[in-house]
Amino acid sequence: MRKILIVDDDQKTRTLLKAYLEKNQYDVGLAQDGQTFMAEFNRYADELSLVILDVMLPDTDGFALCKAVRSRSNVPIIMLTASSDETDRVVGLELGADDYVSKPYSPRELLARIKAIHRRTGMDNAAAPRYYRFVGFTLDTVARTVTGADGEIVPLTGLDFQLLKYFVEHAGDILDRSALCEGTRGRDSGPLDRFLDVQISRLRLRLNDGGRNPLLIKTVRGAGYVFSADVTASNA
Incomplete structure (x- = not known):
């Protein structure tokens, strides 16, 4: 089962995403802040197929976490942003994010993005050349x-x-x-x-x-x- 790690400071959002993604056959880990996320990431880095980073967090921001993840891993990254400013999205992509989803969004939209990344990275196609x-x-x-x-x-x-x-x-x-x-x-x-x-x-x-x-x-x-x-x- 593919494992996803999500950091978001909103408990309701975390609970909703976990339930929805697990229903769609994903193993989901959760973090409420940057410190918890990095501890979980360091623990499960080799098992993760994707991470989801909220840009706004209480102790840091998603950009800093994106940079930290990219310094040691090529795991795909989706960023969640409430900002309509194009600059935020470009910064995330420059730092190594693979995609972004703008808030508000539906779990169904996020799932579509996750599946698209897994297809593009070959995780859903074992027959593709390595x-x-x-x-x-x-x-x-x-x-x-x-x-x-x-x-x-x-x-x-x-x-x-x-x-x-x-x-x-x-x-x-x-x-x-x-x-x-x-x-x-x-x-x-x-x-x-x-x-x-x-x-x-x-x-x-x-x-x-x-x-x-x-x-x-x-x-x-x-x-x-x-x-x-x-x-x-x-x-x-």
Whole structure:
């Protein structure tokens, strides 16, 4: 059973989510503040399939927790925000969150986001290839890491990893902004699609593919982007 850890300072919300997600075959751990969350996270880190972080907490905030989680784990992260400010959402994604859900929300909406992330990360598809290799890089869909030819891990945020994974899975295809947003965040492009350009630029730099004429992720004027490297997929 997939284990999820949720931190939210509202007891009613915690109780409701736990009951709803357990009814849908998830093992759910709860925390009411940042300190409790980190204690539970450190205890169960290797067992977790996803964490859910409320942005507003009594002793810290979800951004600090997101940063702490990302410093030691690639577990998928969903952030819950009551703010309508786009900046908050971008900050969370920059820190390594995989998705966000705006309050108020329904448990059904959150469940849909959880399922979408598990599908995108391969947790719901055991038959999918584990490794994708291209020009010296190896992307491991289980460990959620990318290593270079020198064996060093390339530092990527969760969303960076998901974007690269989507590119290598669709190598050679021209992908427009809507497809990339849907494939990496499970939603149509919207106000945050401007963040996509920044993210692609950063991903290029991480892969040493910067400059005026990138070789891996190419811009197709008026159409989108294409991952032009040859990619091989395998389970070993």
